Amino acid sequence: MAIKLTKNELKKQKDNLKQFQRYLPTLQLKKQQLQSVIMRIRAELEQKEAERIQMIGDLDDWVAVFAENEIFDEEKKLDQLVQPDKVICKDENIAGVTIPSFEELTFKEINYDVDDYPLWVDTAIFKLREIARLDAIVTTLRKQTQLLEAELRTTSQRVNLFEKVKIPEAKENIRVIQVYLGDQQTAAVVRGKISKKKLVEV
Numbered sequence: 260m261a262i263k264l265t266k267n268e269l270k271k272q273k274d275n276l277k278q279f280q281r282y283l284p285t286l287q288l289k290k291q292q293l294q295s296v297i298m299r300i301r302a303e304l305e306q307k308e309a310e311r312i313q314m315i316g317d318l319d320d321w322v323a324v325f326a327e328n329e330i331f332d333e334e335k336k337l338d339q340l341v342q343p344d345k346v347i348c349k350d351e352n353i354a355g356v357t358i359p360s361f362e363e364l365t366f367k368e369i370n371y372d373v374d375d376y377p378l379w380v381d382t383a384i385f386k387l388r389e390i391a392r393l394d395a396i397v398t399t400l401r402k403q404t405q406l407l408e409a410e411l412r413t414t415s416q417r418v419n420l421f422e423k424v425k426i427p428e429a430k431e432n433i434r435v436i437q438v439y440l441g442d443q444q445t446a447a448v449v450r451g452k453i454s455k456k457k458l459v460e461v
Contacts, residue, residue, distance in 0.1 A: 262432050264439040272436065276429040283421045290418055292354045293411040297404060304400040311393040318386060340380070341387040342367040346395045356410045361399040364392045 262268055344367045348359035366388060373381075 262436065264436055266440065269433065269436045269440065272429050272432045276426065276433065279421050279425045279429060283418070283426070286414060286418045286421065289354050290411065290414045293356075293407055293414060296353050297407050297411065300400055300403050300407070304397065304404065307393055307396050307400060311390060311397060314386065314390050314393065318390075340369050340371055340384055341391065342369065343391050343395070346399070348399060353407060354410070356406055358403045358406050359399055360403075361396050364395040366391075 262272070344365040346364050347362040349362055350357050351360040352358075
């Protein structure tokens, strides 16, 4: 892009450079913060996924017992007793990004007659609810990672733009204008001396 070789343009380029140099550390800090939070969330996600797998594995001990589920009437099957209702999240702000933070998972209130079920049903319901809760946590953590990674990409692009394009460009523009204005000033001094000499000769 062509720049004007004037004092006004020089001031504008110097102001731009100051602004870029002031914003860059803030962007770099935001980038580091996002990277750090993403690493923490990924570790938590890994842990919750492992817990979920462990809990599903624990249910293998119940497989023989769960086979009894098939003898229940349709409306009395276990999946009828465990019905997630709402995932409740609160908004959290991380480095200017609003992300959902898991609070709780609610279940539909389903009353059942304990006489209709064997003793293991209460424990099974508790375990199934825990697995559903872990599913909701895992989904929320994945959403957090997705939102923060999108912001990290944008922030990284801005850091690169400032570091590799805007700041070097402004510095080069300042150098070019200063060289030009210096040459103009030298030429003016030389012209002034020549004019003075001619006046003296006259």
